[in-house]
Amino acid sequence: xxxxxxxxxxxxxxxxxxxxxxxxxxxxxxxxxxxxxxxxxxxxxxxxxxxxxxxxxxxxxxxxxxxxxxxxxxxxxxxxxxxxxxxxxxxxxxxxxxxxxxxxxxxxxxxxxxxxxxxxxxxxxxxxxxxxxxxxxxxxxxxxxxxxxxxxxxxxxxxxxxx
Amino acid sequence: xxxxxxxxxxxxxxxxxxxxxxxxxxxxxxxxxxxxxxxxxxxxxxxxxxxxxxxxxxxxxxxxxxxxxxxxxxxxxxxxxxxxxxxxxxxxxxxxxxxxxxxxxxxxxxxxxxxxxxxxxxxxxxxxxxxxxxxxxxxxxxxxxxxxxxxxxxxxxxxxxxxxxxxxxxxxxxxxxxxxxxxxxxxxxxxxxxxxxxxxxxxxxxxxxxxxxxxxxxxxxxxxxxxxxxxxxxxxxxxxxxxxxxxxxxxxxxxxxxxxxxxxxxxxxxxxxxxxxxxxxxxxxxxxxxxxxxxxxxxxxxxxxxxxxxxxxxxxxxxxxxxxxxxxxxxxxxxxxxxxxxxxxxxxxxxxxxxxxxxxxxxxxxxxxxxxxxxxxxxxxxxxxxxxxxxxxxxxxxxxxxxxxxxxxxxxxx
Numbered sequence: 035x036x037x038x039x040x041x042x043x044x045x046x047x048x049x050x051x052x053x054x055x056x057x058x059x060x061x062x063x064x065x066x067x068x069x070x071x072x073x074x075x076x077x078x079x080x081x082x083x084x085x086x087x088x089x090x091x092x093x094x095x096x097x098x099x100x101x102x103x104x105x106x107x108x109x110x111x112x113x114x115x116x117x118x119x120x121x122x123x124x125x126x127x128x129x130x131x132x133x134x135x136x137x138x139x140x141x142x143x144x145x146x147x148x149x150x151x152x153x154x155x156x157x158x159x160x161x162x163x164x165x166x167x168x169x170x171x172x173x174x175x176x177x178x179x180x181x182x183x184x185x186x187x188x189x190x191x192x193x194x195x196x197x
Numbered sequence: 198x199x200x201x202x203x204x205x206x207x208x209x210x211x212x213x214x215x216x217x218x219x220x221x222x223x224x225x226x227x228x229x230x231x232x233x234x235x236x237x238x239x240x241x242x243x244x245x246x247x248x249x250x251x252x253x254x255x256x257x258x259x260x261x262x263x264x265x266x267x268x269x270x271x272x273x274x275x276x277x278x279x280x281x282x283x284x285x286x287x288x289x290x291x292x293x294x295x296x297x298x299x300x301x302x303x304x305x306x307x308x309x310x311x312x313x314x315x316x317x318x319x320x321x322x323x324x325x326x327x328x329x330x331x332x333x334x335x336x337x338x339x340x341x342x343x344x345x346x347x348x349x350x351x352x353x354x355x356x357x358x359x360x361x362x363x364x365x366x367x368x369x370x371x372x373x374x375x376x377x378x379x380x381x382x383x384x385x386x387x388x389x390x391x392x393x394x395x396x397x398x399x400x401x402x403x404x405x406x407x408x409x410x411x412x413x414x415x416x417x418x419x420x421x422x423x424x425x426x427x428x429x430x431x432x433x434x435x436x437x438x439x440x441x442x443x444x445x446x447x448x449x450x451x452x453x454x455x456x457x458x459x460x461x462x463x464x465x466x467x468x469x470x471x472x473x474x475x476x477x478x479x480x481x482x483x484x485x486x487x488x489x490x491x492x493x494x495x496x497x498x499x500x501x502x503x504x505x506x507x508x509x510x511x512x513x514x515x516x517x518x519x520x521x522x523x524x525x526x527x528x529x530x531x532x533x534x535x536x537x538x539x540x541x542x543x544x545x546x547x548x549x550x551x552x553x554x555x556x557x558x559x560x561x562x563x564x565x566x567x568x569x570x571x572x573x574x575x576x577x578x579x580x581x582x583x584x585x586x587x588x589x590x591x592x593x594x595x596x597x598x599x600x601x602x603x604x605x606x607x608x609x610x611x
Contacts, residue, residue: 047381047468051577055584056557060268063238073584093381093470096413097577098556099318099334101238118383120413121351122318122332129335136384174221176347186335187243195342197244 095123137170199443249344295524377473495523
């Protein structure tokens with residue numbers, strides 16, 4: 035499973051309340067996505083397009099269980115690569131088919147606007163502008179299967195648990 | 198090579214003799230706890246055909262209780278219908294409610310040696326009961342359907358506690374010391390041990406374990422001791438078998454904390470990670486709101502400490518002092534003990550039990566330019582309302598001191 039896309043860069047400790055503030059909780063999905071990163075990066079939502087990739091620092095996604103990963107995926111982000119990812123956010127990424135990769139050294143290897151290529155099986159992240167290739171954590175097959183199914187909900191539907 | 202407490206539970210739940218950091222394991226979940234927010238997009242739109250075991254599912258209405266909006270009322274309606282359809286016995290509706298982690302504690306739903314999953318990030322608080330507990334998102338759906346889920350086994354950092362907290366230094370300060378000194382613990386488990394443990398009540402341990410979500414710990418476990426056994430006596434929902442770290446368990450790091458040396462601390466806006474100061478250094482910061490509540494610090498001990506400090510004093514002019522008990526049970530106990538009367542007479546607002554102001558949902562939302570000191574869980578930008586508000590995080594003693602003086606105050610100065 036490979037992803038190639040334009041890179042947006044973020045720093046350390048980017049939290050779920052920035053991705054999905056509580057004012058978005060009670061809104062429909064199409065409205066919720068308008069609030070993503072509104073406090074720390076106003077206007078970003080209008081610039082994102084399908085296939086883009088986030089490259090972030092340490093502890094990305096710290097905070098709440100809210101489905102923030104679902105909003106990022108809905109905006110078109112396919113892959114989140116970070117120095118480290120909060121464990122709960124990592125789970126939500128897998129659940130909503132947003133590919134998560136932990137890759138030490140990745141933050142300084144990318145400048146915003148670069149093109150990244152990510153290989154989930156090998157766990158490699160390549161900067162196609164500079165040629166730098168970093169070794170991150172491969173994603174286990176069990177988790178790749180959830181992403182390949184389009185996320186946890188389609189998988190549970192396939193398995194007959196949900197109508 | 199031995200195993201840590203977390204590794205023992207994950208090994209037991211995955212049916213293996215041993216697990217180690219780096220493993221991916223599929224585990225049977227002993228208890229799954231759903232909350233009102235789960236009945237929004239996730240459980241609202243999807244019709245579940247069958248549950249793995251309804252007896253292992255609990256539902257707590259907590260984030261917005263009683264419903265402040267039609268959307269919340271609809272979530273509550275769906276939760277009631279779900280509980281009725283599947284015969285969920287552990288259903289805590291309005292009137293029997295509380296913040297889910299407090300209800301989990303009071304009802305003995307998190308037990309030593311067990312694995313618990315809940316749709317809220319502060320689930321790790323149940324680690325105080327020697328239970329491997331963690332917050333989940335969408336996989337709460339999978340867990341109630343299949344009865345199992347996966348875990349990546351992470352390395353464990355051990356904190357060895359020594360000494361005893363001094364007066365007006367709180368369990369919250371222990372956590373703030375850890376967050377300020379060591380920062381985040383992403384993909385890492387935390388375990389506590391040492392002679393200082395015996396000086397911390399089960400609820401103080403629960404405060405510390407709950408706050409470990411804020412340093413991104415996966416699991417945060419305390420050992421089972423006599424104090425825990427006494428707490429669980431008469432409330433455990435079923436028999437249990439505690440786990441202990443083996444003498445040769447491997448820890449990524451062992452760190453020592455002298456509880457006697459700690460002082461009242463505060464996290465500055467907008468993170469706790471490497472962002473903590475001594476309150477004694479920050480005397481000129483005025484506040485608009487002081488809040489006591491949440492799964493971390495809406496406990497009877499918090500209300501008692503606040504009532505003791507404010508008795509015979511008053512809330513400062515221009516300050517809103519909001520106190521939200523962690524559960525209906527705590528509300529009743531505080532009522533009987535006279536804490537609520539003391540607080541209200543001093544000018545505080547004591548609300549119904551709910552998550553409320555902590556996630557900025559209702560009853561204490563902040564406006565632009567406002568400054569709040571809170572003993573709740575998080576001080577992220579925008580967490581309690583406007584992104585232009587500032588949130589300082591401290592103990593309930595320190596929050597009460599600020600409510601009295603109108604500015605950040607070391608509670609020992611009162």
